[in-house]
Amino acid sequence: MLRAISGLMRLSWRQDRRKMTVALALMAGNAVAVPLAAVALRHLTNAAAAGRAEPAAWSGLAVAVAAIAALTCAHFAHIGYFEVSELNVLTTDEQLIEISNGTPYLDHHERPDSADRMALAQDELQRIGEGLQALLTGGSLAVSLLLTTVLLTLVHPALVALPLLAALPVLAARRAQAAADRAREDSIVDTRQARHLFELTTDAASAKELRLLGLVEHLQQRYAEHWQRATARIWRGELAAGWWRAAGQGVFGLGYVAALVLVVRDATRGHADVGDVVLAILLASQLNQQVAAAVTITQQLVRSGRSLRRLDEVRDLVPQPVGPPDAPGTPLRPPERLLEGIRLRGVTFGYPGADGPVLRDVDLLLPAGSTVAIVGENGAGKTTLVKLLNRFYEPDRGTILIDGVDLRHFDLPAWRERTTAAFQDYARPELTARLAVGIGDLPRATDDDAVRTGLARAHSSVVDRLPHGLDTRLGRSHADGGVDASGGQWQQLALGRAMMRDAPLLMVLDEPASALDAAAEHRLFARFTDGAARVAADSGGVTVFVSHRLSTVRSADLIIVIGDGGVREMGTHDELIRLDGIYATLYATQATAYR
Numbered sequence: 001m002l003r004a005i006s007g008l009m010r011l012s013w014r015q016d017r018r019k020m021t022v023a024l025a026l027m028a029g030n031a032v033a034v035p036l037a038a039v040a041l042r043h044l045t046n047a048a049a050a051g052r053a054e055p056a057a058w059s060g061l062a063v064a065v066a067a068i069a070a071l072t073c074a075h076f077a078h079i080g081y082f083e084v085s086e087l088n089v090l091t092t093d094e095q096l097i098e099i100s101n102g103t104p105y106l107d108h109h110e111r112p113d114s115a116d117r118m119a120l121a122q123d124e125l126q127r128i129g130e131g132l133q134a135l136l137t138g139g140s141l142a143v144s145l146l147l148t149t150v151l152l153t154l155v156h157p158a159l160v161a162l163p164l165l166a167a168l169p170v171l172a173a174r175r176a177q178a179a180a181d182r183a184r185e186d187s188i189v190d191t192r193q194a195r196h197l198f199e200l201t202t203d204a205a206s207a208k209e210l211r212l213l214g215l216v217e218h219l220q221q222r223y224a225e226h227w228q229r230a231t232a233r234i235w236r237g238e239l240a241a242g243w244w245r246a247a248g249q250g251v252f253g254l255g256y257v258a259a260l261v262l263v264v265r266d267a268t269r270g271h272a273d274v275g276d277v278v279l280a281i282l283l284a285s286q287l288n289q290q291v292a293a294a295v296t297i298t299q300q301l302v303r304s305g306r307s308l309r310r311l312d313e314v315r316d317l318v319p320q321p322v323g324p325p326d327a328p329g330t331p332l333r334p335p336e337r338l339l340e341g342i343r344l345r346g347v348t349f350g351y352p353g354a355d356g357p358v359l360r361d362v363d364l365l366l367p368a369g370s371t372v373a374i375v376g377e378n379g380a381g382k383t384t385l386v387k388l389l390n391r392f393y394e395p396d397r398g399t400i401l402i403d404g405v406d407l408r409h410f411d412l413p414a415w416r417e418r419t420t421a422a423f424q425d426y427a428r429p430e431l432t433a434r435l436a437v438g439i440g441d442l443p444r445a446t447d448d449d450a451v452r453t454g455l456a457r458a459h460s461s462v463v464d465r466l467p468h469g470l471d472t473r474l475g476r477s478h479a480d481g482g483v484d485a486s487g488g489q490w491q492q493l494a495l496g497r498a499m500m501r502d503a504p505l506l507m508v509l510d511e512p513a514s515a516l517d518a519a520a521e522h523r524l525f526a527r528f529t530d531g532a533a534r535v536a537a538d539s540g541g542v543t544v545f546v547s548h549r550l551s552t553v554r555s556a557d558l559i560i561v562i563g564d565g566g567v568r569e570m571g572t573h574d575e576l577i578r579l580d581g582i583y584a585t586l587y588a589t590q591a592t593a594y595r
């Protein structure tokens, strides 16, 4: 809790000191106004009972001023800190973006347990906005409670116990929140599955398949099962939380009744005046409200503190690059041209947390200036190999060498600047078509010539068919309604993006034609070697492409067949046909199917 308070305070103070100072002053006014109104009312009651008009009038005025301050200060303070709260959300969102992208690796996105933590952090960070309000209201309540305690003690020393009793509901509320949170965390897998099924069943992209395959009822049932499991867990947690809260409030309620009996008894015995009774009733009932508010605010503060902690959790999840023991002091710049090529030496790799390695002791040379096709069954490890080349993961054993130099010795951003890729799960940035392609080489993102060259290298005419050419806004997130591009159109834009860089040392195309129509696929592959030849001539770069369609890989300089955790066959098309092995069999099967 203390960490939450100091974390929130530091975060908010950094956003806007002036607004925070005004808000703190107004909340302090709010804190003293409520007990002061009660004291003024005590004087008013006694003066009125004694028939003293002037003191009664002054006391009445004091009651009015204190009541107005109590009603308005918090409201004006809100105007001040509202913007700071919004900025807090923005800042923590930015921090999450930085943390999640501040690593070269993809592990934290791809591991299911890490992905759960990321999803929780994304959700909970939205709650940070309520944290500042809770903190300021809580601070104001704390001051009010302190003043109330002093005043109650002055009425009767035994009443000091009443605010102490008020701590019980607060402690119980913390227990309650912990029980509810545990239940929510336990149900995260079911909630995630249910959310996925909900999106799947309401998503335009899946609508056709769901209808054709008659899946709606089945998926609805599974959706309901996941929700029922999740809500049953959450309900059990909320029930336990409810009992904790009720027990805390119940104990305080008993103390409240006892306090009133005590003061009324004193008054009937002449030890207290009527103003004391009014003061005690008022303060004790305020205390009740203050405690109820403190319970809610404690929950909000605990939640906000946990949201801030989620950032640290995510920070811990994100893997940081570890250089090899013999790394040079200053990372190297990648070579201008590749002379030998990219070599994998004894590379073994398994995904963190997975059962065994996907690739085992792989030795390979992807020669400089060559076009290399990688083929193999689903799940053979083709994309994994490509991810290793892009340094999204490090090999568990073995090395990847660029012209004989360990890939890890190069400055990573500099290496990334010399690589380019189009992945099968390509991004769909909802920008203008110009930018969706142009960001493939950020400094030239708005250079129409460069963008058109990128698209021409991808042999794509997609922009010609968009209503406003390069100015067309893509996707649905635009206020004036963008164009909903098809899967194939998005893929052509992704290919154009991948072709923006002029002299890559490595160009990766992972199933570049998976969503393309036959004509676009033909255009891409018929002149595919032109693009690869350009890369080879400009930088000696290697073009690696993954494809299931063997007719498209014929012209590659080297075809690598991946399977059983390693390289099964390797050679040109003619060599592999002569070998009469896996490739030849697959090729014959596909060729027969097309005949």
Ligand SMILES: Nc1ncnc2c1ncn2[C@@H]1O[C@H](COP(=O)(O)OP(=O)(O)OP(=O)(O)O)[C@@H](O)[C@H]1O
Residues within 6 Å of the ligand: 110, 111, 351, 354, 358, 376, 377, 378, 379, 380, 381, 382, 383, 384, 385
């Ligand atoms: N992030 C991941 N975490 C754990 N296992 C993974 C991950 N990504 C892939 N795998 C597993 O690694 C193996 C190789 O996957 P990979 O995506 O490299 O295959 P692929 O040959 O590209 O398949 P496809 O032709 O279907 O695209 C598969 O068994 C897959 O389930």
